[in-house]
Amino acid sequence: xxxxxxLCDAERCIECNGCVTACKQExxxxxxxxxxxxxxxxxGVIGAEKSISVACMHCxxxxxxxxxxxxxxxxxxxxxxxxxKDLCIGCGYCFYAxxxxxxxxxxAGAFGLRGKMxxxxxxxxxxxxxxxxxxxxxxxxxxxxxxKLPACAEMCSxxxxxxxxxDVIADIYRQRVTTRGKGSEVWGWGTAYGQGKSGAAAPAGKx
Amino acid sequence: MRARAILIAVAFAFGSSAxxxxxxxxxxxxxxxxxxxxxxxxWENSPLAAGAYDAKWTKGDRxxxxxxxxxxxxxxxxxxxxxx
Numbered sequence: 001x002x003x004x005x006x007l008c009d010a011e012r013c014i015e016c017n018g019c020v021t022a023c024k025q026e027x028x029x030x031x032x033x034x035x036x037x038x039x040x041x042x043x044g045v046i047g048a049e050k051s052i053s054v055a056c057m058h059c060x061x062x063x064x065x066x067x068x069x070x071x072x073x074x075x076x077x078x079x080x081x082x083x084x085k086d087l088c089i090g091c092g093y094c095f096y097a098x099x100x101x102x103x104x105x106x107x108a109g110a111f112g113l114r115g116k117m118x119x120x121x122x123x124x125x126x127x128x129x130x131x132x133x134x135x136x137x138x139x140x141x142x143x144x145x146x147x148k149l150p151a152c153a154e155m156c157s158x159x160x161x162x163x164x165x166x167d168v169i170a171d172i173y174r175q176r177v178t179t180r181g182k183g184s185e186v187w188g189w190g191t192a193y194g195q196g197k198s199g200a201a202a203p204a205g206k207x
Numbered sequence: 208m209r210a211r212a213i214l215i216a217v218a219f220a221f222g223s224s225a226x227x228x229x230x231x232x233x234x235x236x237x238x239x240x241x242x243x244x245x246x247x248x249x250w251e252n253s254p255l256a257a258g259a260y261d262a263k264w265t266k267g268d269r270x271x272x273x274x275x276x277x278x279x280x281x282x283x284x285x286x287x288x289x290x291x
Contacts, residue, residue, distance in 0.1 A: 074241040077248065084243025127244040130252050145252045147262030147275045153283065164280030165273075172284045179286070 002166035003060075003079025004122050004144075006153065007173055008052040011182070012160035015040055015051040022155035023055075026123070027140025033104040035120040036152050053152065053161045056081065056102035056120035064094035064103060078144070079166075080122040085138050088116040122163070123150040 015038050023029065023036045036055035042048040058081045065073035065081065072087035073094075094117055095103040106115040125142030128135035135142055143151060153163030162169045250272030254262045262279075264271040281287065 071238070071240060071242045074243065074246070076246065082246065084241075087243045124249070125246075127246040130247045130249070142249075144249045144276070145247075146255055147264060147272065147279065149276070149279050149283075159283055159285055162280075162283050164283070165277050168277055168280040169283075172281075175284070175286060 002168075004058060004124075004164065005079075005166035005169055006053075006055065006057065006122075006150070007162045007169050008054070009160045009162070009173065009176065010050040010052050011176075011180070012158045013038070013051040013053060014158055014160070016157060018155055018157055019053045019152035019161050022151045023120070026143075026151035027121075027136075029118070029140070030106055032107045033118050035102075035104060035118065053156075054100055054102075055152070056098075056122070057100055058120075058122055063097040063099070067093040067097040069093065074127075076124060078124070080124045080144075082121055082124060082126050082139075083117065083119070084127050085116045085118075086127075090114050090116050092117075120150075123148070 017038050020034065020036050020038060024034075027035070029035055036053060038051050038053050040049060040051040042050065058075075058079060060079070062073060062075070062081045064083075065071075065075075068083075069091060070087050070089055072084045073081060074083070075081050090105060092103075092105065092114060095101070095105065102119045104118045106118060121139050123141060123143035125131075125135045125145065126139030128138060130142050130145040141151075143149065148154070150163040153161045156162075162172055248269070250264065250269045251267055253266045254264055262275055264275045
């Protein structure tokens, strides 16, 4: 089996925040913590506005795990990056290391700020007994153990956000791109920095 | 004279052995390795009660659970859902 993956189709995302709401509701995520959020670029520019839904990308070589001083991260057999909240000391290193800003820290702890880290679990719970009350309270619902997929992806009204087996996700996206004749280009350099700049020669004086 | 030198050397060896650096961590932590509790496998759970949900796999059988996940993932392909 391929690894579990998310993919957000920027041609379809309408910035409804249904994925964010579904995640908050499914896991009863506390106020101030957003395991998933929608990011929009070129906001208000007609024809250029794009949105994608972002959460933990469950990296193959996760930088959060690399910097964690207490080694509380692990990867499941399905490629989902999870962590043990009993070990987490809330230092925030993972937040600085993550390029997606996925690690979240509750603000209402005993000292008013930065409790134990919380992040997207790909709806796979954590290191507690599957589907138990303890697992739900610490990590949220374990939908994978119920044979389901992440709530955000399954709730997406336009099916912009896809989640699940990486091979199947890739097949779905490939079919979309070939059917509509565009879409693959919205990921990457051109969207982020402007068209025609990818691979351009470096400015003089820089190697 | 020689015996005294040997005695001093042996005494020094025993005496300095107490100065060796000992392991400070009492938890047996291995840096770079996951230190938390083990997590269960998704396929080791039973499907939810019949009727409540249509998930089907055999408890403990990873292959059948993966088939369930793949079927569910493919359900996001609306090209198939609308029968094209």
